[in-house]
Amino acid sequence: MLIDPKHLHILSAIVDAGGMSQGARNLGKSQPSLSRIVADLEARLGESLFEKGRRPLQPTELCTRLASEGRVIARATQQAQDIASQFISGHAGSVRVAGTPIFMDGVISTIIAGFQDEFPELRVDQSYGYAEELIEALRAGTVDTCVCPMEPGDVPDDIGFQRILKGRNVIACGSAHPLARKKSLRLEEISEFPWITQPAGSPLYQDLRDVLDSIGISDFKVSYSGGTLSSIINVLAGSKALTVLPFSVVYMQPKNTIVALPIRIEHPKRELGMLWNDMESQSPAKRRFIRYMTKRFAGISQAVAERQRQEIWRE
Amino acid sequence: MLIDPKHLHILSAIVDAGGMSQGARNLGKSQPSLSRIVADLEARLGESLFEKGRRPLQPTELCTRLASEGRVIARATQQAQDIASQFISGHAGSVRVAGTPIFMDGVISTIIAGFQDEFPELRVDQSYGYAEELIEALRAGTVDTCVCPMEPGDVPDDIGFQRILKGRNVIACGSAHPLARKKSLRLEEISEFPWITQPAGSPLYQDLRDVLDSIGISDFKVSYSGGTLSSIINVLAGSKALTVLPFSVVYMQPKNTIVALPIRIEHPKRELGMLWNDMESQSPAKRRFIRYMTKRFAGISQAVAERQRQEIWRE
DNA sequence: AATTAACATAGCATTATGCTATATTATTTG
DNA sequence: CAAATAATATAGCATAATGCTATGTTAATT
Numbered sequence: 001m002l003i004d005p006k007h008l009h010i011l012s013a014i015v016d017a018g019g020m021s022q023g024a025r026n027l028g029k030s031q032p033s034l035s036r037i038v039a040d041l042e043a044r045l046g047e048s049l050f051e052k053g054r055r056p057l058q059p060t061e062l063c064t065r066l067a068s069e070g071r072v073i074a075r076a077t078q079q080a081q082d083i084a085s086q087f088i089s090g091h092a093g094s095v096r097v098a099g100t101p102i103f104m105d106g107v108i109s110t111i112i113a114g115f116q117d118e119f120p121e122l123r124v125d126q127s128y129g130y131a132e133e134l135i136e137a138l139r140a141g142t143v144d145t146c147v148c149p150m151e152p153g154d155v156p157d158d159i160g161f162q163r164i165l166k167g168r169n170v171i172a173c174g175s176a177h178p179l180a181r182k183k184s185l186r187l188e189e190i191s192e193f194p195w196i197t198q199p200a201g202s203p204l205y206q207d208l209r210d211v212l213d214s215i216g217i218s219d220f221k222v223s224y225s226g227g228t229l230s231s232i233i234n235v236l237a238g239s240k241a242l243t244v245l246p247f248s249v250v251y252m253q254p255k256n257t258i259v260a261l262p263i264r265i266e267h268p269k270r271e272l273g274m275l276w277n278d279m280e281s282q283s284p285a286k287r288r289f290i291r292y293m294t295k296r297f298a299g300i301s302q303a304v305a306e307r308q309r310q311e312i313w314r315e
Numbered sequence: 316m317l318i319d320p321k322h323l324h325i326l327s328a329i330v331d332a333g334g335m336s337q338g339a340r341n342l343g344k345s346q347p348s349l350s351r352i353v354a355d356l357e358a359r360l361g362e363s364l365f366e367k368g369r370r371p372l373q374p375t376e377l378c379t380r381l382a383s384e385g386r387v388i389a390r391a392t393q394q395a396q397d398i399a400s401q402f403i404s405g406h407a408g409s410v411r412v413a414g415t416p417i418f419m420d421g422v423i424s425t426i427i428a429g430f431q432d433e434f435p436e437l438r439v440d441q442s443y444g445y446a447e448e449l450i451e452a453l454r455a456g457t458v459d460t461c462v463c464p465m466e467p468g469d470v471p472d473d474i475g476f477q478r479i480l481k482g483r484n485v486i487a488c489g490s491a492h493p494l495a496r497k498k499s500l501r502l503e504e505i506s507e508f509p510w511i512t513q514p515a516g517s518p519l520y521q522d523l524r525d526v527l528d529s530i531g532i533s534d535f536k537v538s539y540s541g542g543t544l545s546s547i548i549n550v551l552a553g554s555k556a557l558t559v560l561p562f563s564v565v566y567m568q569p570k571n572t573i574v575a576l577p578i579r580i581e582h583p584k585r586e587l588g589m590l591w592n593d594m595e596s597q598s599p600a601k602r603r604f605i606r607y608m609t610k611r612f613a614g615i616s617q618a619v620a621e622r623q624r625q626e627i628w629r630e
Numbered sequence: 631a632a633t634t635a636a637c638a639t640a641g642c643a644t645t646a647t648g649c650t651a652t653a654t655t656a657t658t659t660g
Numbered sequence: 661c662a663a664a665t666a667a668t669a670t671a672g673c674a675t676a677a678t679g680c681t682a683t684g685t686t687a688a689t690t
Contacts, residue, residue: 009320
């Protein structure tokens with residue numbers, strides 16, 4: 001003797017409408033449908049649900065109590081309906097984003113803020129990692145999308161990649177740094193200052209080495225390492241140390257904290273991009289996030305390049 | 316795009332069981348059933364509910380949220396199930412009992428106490444009235460059963476009647492009354508005391524008149540009227556007034572409050588009985604109540620008659 | 631008594647659901 | 661890495677549930 005929750009819902013609709021005909025209209029069904037469902041229920045329960053022979057339909061006590069459970073069911077079903085449509089339209093759900101620390105802290109988090117402003121019901125779970133582990137995480141399904149500097153050729157075939165920003169590094173220092181005011185610099189001038197480095201495995205560490213190699217500095221002094229971006233910026237701002245950072249990160253910082261030195265250094269071969277595993281199986285929220293990011297970066301990319309041209313290349 | 320609450324319930328069962336096979340076992344269904352229902356739901360939502368190609372079945376975010384609504388539905392359905400079976404077995408529900416005030420207060424309420432002790436989930440709604448209005452209320456369906464002194468011949472054909480107690484009246488007084496200690500009384504002795512009466516329309520008022528008429532007292536002094544039983548008893552106990560009461564009422568009172576005088580007075584033609592409208596359409600709880608009352612009174616009726624024989628008739 | 635509005639029933643078409651048998655597939659084991 | 665295992669997916673078929681329209685009944689109203 002099992003009761004179908006749908007029947008309880010229908011019962012509540014009849015009781016609330018005050019009759020079968022109106023109840024049927026409210027539910028978008030025909031009156032005979034409800035009539036039969038009620039009759040079946042009565043037969044299966046062995047109890048009548050409406051006083052018979054009364055025309056403003058009068059629910060029995062049992063009916064009233066079952067109808068109140070029906071209301072709970074109706075509410076939960078509606079809720080599920082809403083959740084589903086919110087979810088399908090990409091207005092509800094969550095995205096798990098991972099990426100390299102400096103970019104996540106320095107650029108992506110600000111863009112995420114804009115995303116959350118536009119889609120307040122969407123939850124973003126952020127985590128950190130470098131290329132190999134990120135791809136690993138994508139494959140394991142513990143992360144939905146990653147932001148990571150990659151050489152496009154290094155992206156495995158099974159992983160989607162969308163470039164969002166060109167790789168442009170600069171040498172950065174605190175805005176009070178003695179070199180900060182100079183219009184032009186000779187390479188020798190920077191050699192006396194100590195350096196802030198990223199962890200050895202990180203792309204930026206490699207970039208730093210490459211830059212100094214190309215300038216001819218093979219032996220450099222490291223004054224600070226291991227901090228996340230906010231620590232690095234504090235150290236830069238309060239000391240004479242230098243570091244290599246993506247220009248986009250410098251660009252996104254508030255004025256008067258750090259600046260980029262007007263020295264052209266070589267572009268890293270990596271480009272910042274978004275990675276994903278299987279776009280088709282992504283939920284709408286996740287697709288929406290990726291769409292949003294690539295779209296926002298289309299604009300930002302321009303602005304960053306323009307500013308860099310003005311500030312570093314002085315054209 | 317309507318979601319069936321049953322499907323949400325099934326979804327929650329699958330998620331909670333950690334897989335379809337176990338979920339199917341828990342629900343008492345076959346695994347292919349669930350598999351298809353999930354596939355249909357996915358097709359209709361256009362979103363997958365379980366990560367595909369993962370074997371410990373892993374619900375997607377959407378699935379998790381829908382399942383949590385499913386749990387609400389499962390709980391409400393179970394609740395409805397419980398309500399129904401409690402109700403059908405007569406262990407839940409309510410009974411609306413009406414009756415004449417003195418009997419309700421003096422006898423029935425005590426029996427109701429026993430009923431509620433045995434069926435604590437059953438609610439009793441009590442109200443008061445006299446024969447015509449009671450029958451009216453039964454027909455209107457505002458009351459389920461009535462307790463009322465009636466002449467069996469006066470019961471309308473459409474109303475069921477079950478005698479529960481013979482009509483036996485006595486003259487009652489406070490236990491400290493000067494007449495209370497006498498073994499036998501002459502009729503003249505009672506004529507000097509004032510009387511407590513019921514409202515003019517009540518059966519007991521008629522009984523009082525009949526009694527005094529038969530004794531030859533046509534002109535009697537009324538000292539108090541209009542009170543319900545507890546007032547009447549207080550007035551009896553604290554004054555020298557007399558009144559006519561059913562012996563059953565006197566019998567049910569605690570010792571040393573009121574007593575019945577050893578004077579044989581004529582039996583009223585009315586007998587206390589239970590009335591109902593249509594036994595078939597009564598809910599189990601109401602049937603159970605009527606059953607309980609008639610059964611309890613089968614015993615009480617004996618005890619009352621026996622005691623009355625001893626106390627009044629002195630046989 | 632006639633009218634009206636609602637509920638009940640009948641009949642039929644369609645969909646949903648149930649099952650068993652069997653194919654696939656992810657994971658574990660040897 | 662192949663075999664074994666255990667779970668899910670699919671196919672096919674029978675049955676139950678549900679939908680509708682048309683129509684019969686009935687309680688309330690005029």
